[in-house]
Amino acid sequence: METKKILHMVAFTLLIVGGVNWGLFGLFGWDLIEILFGGLPTIADILYILVGASAVYIAVTHVKDCKMCASGTSAK
Secondary structure, three states: OOHHHHHHHHHHHHHHHHHHHHHHHHHHOOOHHHHHHOOOHHHHHHHHHHHHHHHHHHHHHHHHHOHHHHHOOOOO
16 A cells, blocks of 8 residues: 555544544543553553644645545535
């Protein structure tokens, strides 16, 4: 697989993990990363950093990678 595709897939997966984590936190006050890795604060911190970096990466590369954005069509 192409390196950029792998990077995109990893970043997208981490973005979903972060979104689910925020959703659970907003709905129930649960921090899933803290629940799973609370005993390993360094691992939890690294995961938070990777989720944030993934969000930045996806935001910067979105238009180029998105088929709908690249074609100029809008989601209706």
